Amino acid sequence: MNAWLVIVAAGLGSYVFRISMVVLADRVTMPRQLERASTFVAPAAFAALAAGGIAANTAGVDVAAWTAPLGAVVVAVIAVRLTGRPYAALLAGMPTLWVLTAVVPA
């Protein structure tokens, strides 16, 4: 199997994952508990991707390295809570990250 076939096979498999539940939803009635669980996929996925993204981009267990990203997250949360606007997280968080990265030695 050459590189082209491997990529096409991985692509087809990924597409089957993407369409799987969309197709099954028409033929199968989801159990109540599973339907309830599906409503939590979004917040769980958002949180997992956010926390994973911060951890992946923050070196090891060095407390100093975590100061800037954690400070940015705290400021972002406060900004969203105060304004009620999701985009406030970026507007407040990124400048905080830049400032803390510049002033806190990693």
Next chain:
Amino acid sequence: MTAVTVAPIRGVRGGEFAAGARAMVPWLAGVTPFGLVIGVSAAQADIPTLAGWLTGPAIYAGSSQVAAIEMLDAGTAPVVVVITALVINLRLILYSGAIAAHWRGTPRWWRAMAAYLLIDPSFVVGIDRYQRPGDRSDAHTYYLGGAITLWVGWLLAIGAGATLGAQLPAALHLEFVIPLYLVGEIVPKLGDRATRRAALTAAVVAVVAISAPMHVGVVLAIVAGLVAALTVKEGSR
């Protein structure tokens, strides 16, 4: 002569498409450097550059694309490469399940296309719109606006990386754009206890499992979040 009427909703739909595209801009800022890196690695790997670029439209999932290119470059057995790429993409089944109810009743061709475009950013942007009240067909247009914008931007970024090479603006720390954007999306949704528990558990597990093999940490985290949420009695605040 038959009178031709223009549906008044057309302007609204165009607005919805543009709104979806605008909602995708923070994601584009965050994922573009990643796309450039994938393009550069595709150009440097011991596979045809075009095959590396093809991971974009074929697999259309960054982590999975990186794994496939790196493993092909290292001469890993093809079956192992495919299995690894698919394990990394297991979360797509969860996304598919979460969004399926919103796509019920749409034409098959539409679902086939919309499913192809389903990936973390399009899921986040789309599900956020579907959860708001209003005409569902407008939400479909919004989803496509975001998803198509991402698809075009992603393929352009990989192509640019493969052809031009990339100098990432490291000082801007654009890798934190997406996590902060997600924080902004999560905070307003933490109104009930089950959702809070889902988010907190998923975040903790994602950090603990950051080094899990084959990038299964996100899947583990989502599943842990769901299990934790289901332990909360329905309707509990």
